[in-house]
Amino acid sequence: MEDTQVDASARSLDVEKDAGADYAHLTNTSIQSFSWENVTVTVKDRQTKQPKDILSGITGNVKAGEMLALMGPSGSGKTTLLNVLAHRDVRGTVSSSLHLNDTKTSLRSFRKLSAYVEQEDALVGSLTVRETLYFAAQLSLPSSVSKAERIARIESLVSAFGLQGQRDMLIGTPIRKGVSGGQKRRVSVAASLITSPSILFLDEPTSGLDSAASFEVINFVKEIAKKYKILVIASIHQPSTTTFELFDKLLLLSLGKIAYNGPVSGVREYFADIGFDMPLFMNPAEFVIQLVNTDFSRDQNESTQRLHTIQDAYEKSAASRASKASSTHDTAKPTAISTDTAVQVGANPLLIPLTLIHRSFIKSHRDFIAYGIRILMYVALAIMMGTVWLRLSTHQSHINAFTNAIFFGGAFMSFMAVAYIPSFLEDLSLYHKERQNGLYGPLAFQLSNFLIGIPYLFLITLLYSLVAYWLVNFNPTARGFWTWVLWLFLDLLAAESLVVLLSALIPIFVVALAAVAFANGLWMSVNGFMVPPGTLNVFWRYVFHYIDYQAYVFRGMMVNEFGGRRYECGRGEDGGCECMYASRLQGECLIEGRAVLETYGYDTGSMGKYVGYMLVIILGYRVLGWAVLRLKK
Template identity: 55%
Template sequence: MNEAETGMPGDKDIERGSDEAFLTNSSVKSFSWSGLNVTVKDRQTKEARDLIHDISGDVRQGEMVALMGPSGCGKTTLLNVLARRPPTSGARTSGETYVNGANVESRYFRRMTSYVEQEDALIGSMTVHETLKFAADLSLPSSVSKRQRMERIRILLEAFGIQNQADTLVGTPIRKGISGGQKRRVSVASQLITCPKILFLDEPTSGLDSTASFEVISYVKELARANNPSTTTFRLFDKLLLLSAGRTCYFGPVSNVDGHFGDIGHPIPSNTNPAEYLLDIVSSDFSTSKEDAEDRVEKIQNAWKKSTEGENLGRQVSERLHAEGQVEQVAVDDLARPGVAKIITALLHRSWIKSYRDVVAYGIRIVMYMGLSIMMGTVWLRLHPSQDYIQPFINAIFFGSAFMSFMAVAYVPAFLEDRATFAKERANGLYGATPFIIANFLIGLPFLCKYHITRHIIQRIADSSPVLISILFSIVSYWLSNFQPTAEAFFTWVMWIFLDLVAAESLVVLVTSIFPNFVIALALVAFANGLWMSVGGFLVTPTILNPFWKYVFHYIDYQAYVFQGMMVNEFSKRIYSCGHGCQCMYNTDLASQCQIRGTGVLESYGYATGRTGKWVGILIGIIAVYRLFGWIALHLKKT
């Protein structure tokens, strides 16, 4: 699609039904921008290059503006600047945007605007109704009652013609959901739940056929159709901002387009789609003579700059600053957002639903860990308490802890999906990194409120949290391998597996927060786990480990504390026979009885008993540091 749109909904565009809270606040009368520039360093010439140059404009309440231009002309960059989003990496921006002639603080600006991105960042395991419900829960303050929220959702479902799909899943790779056109309508509807004063849409009908395009834009005053808008739809625009190479070719009422381009020697032929014609004359990409095309575009840009409308535009914006900025500031009393506690609760609720419905992200992980437990239990099947089996016991402990941790790489795609949703919602000003990190951490712990206990408890417990995985894995592998057969030892083992998994997933959160790329994140997490295995104490005991690796990495290795905790759990209270000939591998006080006290094994590794609490505390500290650094990465990384 060759258009991006921006507009200011008026009361007539939003009002539906009797819900008075659903009317837009009349405090926003205008949205203006002046002298916008975006500059980057050219990779080849190393010189400054303008992506956007000296763009000004003005929109009144109720008007819709079509932002058009050939591919690569700077439409999305300009739209991001107008919406106060980072335009592109390493870019420098200048210029100002004004609401009612006033330079509004960004935190208030984000609350009065909504941005519908080109890609539909929807959660496939949610229903259409749930998608709108959580959009309301994350954006509307407590002053909006439950009845009003439900009324807003009903109005939007009916307005976009998706009321019959309210209980249908959006759709996942293995579960069919709604169509592409319906997904686009859900995306737009979810951004309108707050009744935004200013609405930005980046190619809202991209990839849709003409019928689906018309359905999507009908509620927002028929903005544009996929590819080039038809003549009829084009005439429905209030204003047109035509760009080429980052510069204005025209800005003004659509009704004046014919006259302006006729005056500068480019009259629009009759029986021709005006949008298609305009895009052709301001594009140089497909012209037979690129130099002639570039010359033509430059003349069109200069003609606009010298035109009466072009010369008056800057003055009109300046006059508005003096006229409106002095008499009316933007009301912010109705721009409140839910508190942190409500946002965290909503995020937790949404994650619970996602966890028991998303078979790919969660169910497969359960099967994977269960398969690992069966494999481990049958490989190390019924080990005996004799010295011939001491090393297999140690090997099983290492495998159980290290490989469980390593398999946490399967959490990477699930967190990447959550992070993408967070990035979209954070960009729209709904919440920051703190609620996201807290909710993400709590969802993996035994968090059950009254609602979850009384409704669908079995399905909701069937989440792939470390608690469930730890218990299921241990029930199979622990007893098959014949570790110390006491309840205390079993639950201590479960505790170490649980902490191991929490630490491993916390490492995934940290790495993926810094590098939100599947291949890079997967490689780095795998490398880190390989490093922890090497210095954890099994492959090389801490007593002889190279000082560099010991003091730089061993003491911050969460797998090291898990391994030694499991070793103490198994060997501190167990006695092993020396076998025939009483040639004991470990010399302990029971050698005369042809037996080995398990503490002798621990001494060979340099492990002492009675330090379980200390090791647990250190492990919890490592988990906290991983989560803290993950929060810092998300807080600092704005895209």
């Protein structure tokens, strides 16, 4: 945490005193305009199977320091348009012409100059406000940006967004109260501004906020936009009057077409001119949304005709001609985009996994839900197991109990890895947001996720084993204990890797939970305990048994217990020796543990080979998890 303790350095730099100036000189001011022409998105209609335009011929522009509101009823295409303008993947076929300063844009250059704030605040709740900005800087700024400059940016943004009093407060977790909803949204915006972008995209920035908090957030954004000439484009749903009036321009959509595109101040006059007078004291945002919404109209024909009238009126209006004229580009003499002062987005890819591990470490030891509850759960499970199979003796009557305990210890421990699903899905949500912003890819995410889990899973293994192993009275040697720890540790690594794979494939909690539970049920059934491998149905044996990590764990633990231990036979009524398993020690009224292994077809050699199989399975799960994330956009 040395790097995150920025107080002392900040004081020495005295950055807070000149926060505004610091942010101003860091902001790229070379982008004067952003425009788009004839944005059209076509998808296949689910019912008719015919091509359908969800956006049709959308043209518009925004200039430095302006805020544009994208509005429209649900299904109007505003989020799709926002994603197209932000160079994000959208469903369907996209046709568009996007320009910065009359120069066509590319994905590579655009990401250096823009930032995108998701509708949902994908923040780590166990980080403080300042730590959130610190890690945003670490993941997005190149190593050429000095530590002093990073600190300056963090302090500038904290000051600019009015978060001085909350800088050391947690964002907030389900069991620990943090900053308010409006403050959380400000943190999201501030984190996106850490790279000093010229264009800021906001997807429903007021979603889930009351009118006061909504005004607070948009007002802060407006101040930053005006002061530092940032272009802001925000999709927003029915803001209050005061919030709506903070925007400079409105682009109103309905059924994929423009109903109005012009200054917010001219909304009332424009609609009055085309025959739709706005009532006095009515929220203009509410008025225009109701005007172009056809979903809840009692007379669909009337509402559809009204919408066509509005759209046709806009096509013929002076506002439409002005918009198209301002979006017409002189390709012979484009205005150059200077990126000399722009921040080159992208940290050193070799250091990104370390940054992610650092952030995950802070989360894991602060967030009790992430690992604390799991540790308590496993310790309670160890106490339960140890007291149920308490102090088993080496009499042959306890051999089956030993076998049952071995199966339970390995299989149920791996089954309980389902408790990791909520924490992983939270990390996955943050990963999707940061990947969309081009910060890092699935390899860095998978690598850091695996490495941060190793010490915690080993701690869980050790605590569980210290309690359960000696209470049950498994092979009472140091070698036996550490061999058990090894197999249980590999078991948990494989189980958690399976959770990562299935949760990445199906990132819905209930479905992921069911999938992981089913997979573990399958592995329990074919791991060799229920039915010995030699008598297992050939389909289940050759298709699933040999790729079942629980099978190798069960084998390894069985060999650890029975490979070098002896058990006393029982005595008959005549005092003679009666042994459950025949072995070479039967004459001494003893059972050699290897006789138990022979009933399962296990030998005591090649344990190194089976450890190798476990490592291959763990690696396989992680590679498949990486492939799933790589293929998913």
